[in-house]
Amino acid sequence: MKIAFDDQVAIVTGAGGGIGRAVSLALGRAGAKVMAVDLDAVSGAETVRQLQALGVQAGFHQADVSSAEGVAAYVAETMRLWGRIDVFMNNAAWQGAVLPLVDYPDDVFDKVMAINVKGVFLGMKHVLPVMLAQRRGAVVNTASLGAYIGTRHLGPYTASKHAVLGLTKSAALEVARKGIRVNAVCPGPVDTPMLRDIEALQSPDNAASLREQRAAMIPDGRYATPDEVANLMLYLVSDLATHITGQGVQINGGFHT
């Protein structure tokens, strides 16, 4: 059996970013129609341009995933265009500040939770009714290695990713008999703009050397590529994974086992 999504409709949030673009392109190459959602209209539109260059039917919807109106609107736009949702990559997130907990601003904490936790909650709240009506669908929430372990100076981000895993497991139980699977991917370091931003905040004077040291700590000696994470996400929403639900699946080169 090969992984194919012909005639299927996918929504990807954070589609302008590293992992979101990689998984959008992977879904498109595998036959899906793709609704790319991002707050950043420039990077989101670029993903759609790349999809259309491959001959994929694709649309862009600018939305803030932490807003119920924004989420309802990207679901409504997808339904208006294509009338169904088979795959949902609930992937957008923000790293927030890189600071000790005692110095962490309350408003930044709230914003991290709003995007990373409420955004994932709202996404499922609005997409799952469509999948329930179809009695078919697969969701992948993007969590993190930070769903399992602590991260110095990234406490709120780490807490948000623990929460994504909790939402994933709970949602999976609610829809398991209704033709829908819900899983989370939990990547270690992935070479994307988000990680570059974090490195620049962690080591403003020498982000490159921090990067080298961190990569050297990973058993296979390197960060993941966005494509490697996209491959796992594609597998999880495919018909090769029909008995996998409620899981956090790690991808980290052996860094955490």
Ligand SMILES: NC(=O)c1ccc[n+]([C@@H]2O[C@H](COP(=O)([O-])OP(=O)(O)OC[C@H]3O[C@@H](n4cnc5c(N)ncnc54)[C@H](O)[C@@H]3O)[C@@H](O)[C@H]2O)c1
């Ligand atoms: N890069 C890593 O090392 C790593 C590791 C583990 C998990 N992750 C997770 O992978 C996912 C994708 O991250 P990435 O590394 O590709 O980062 P990225 O910064 O390249 O992409 C994130 C995208 O989300 C969008 N976004 C941010 N806030 C938004 C909002 N409120 N509404 C809509 N879109 C919004 C951004 O504009 C951006 O395009 C995130 O959930 C992230 O937490 C990343």
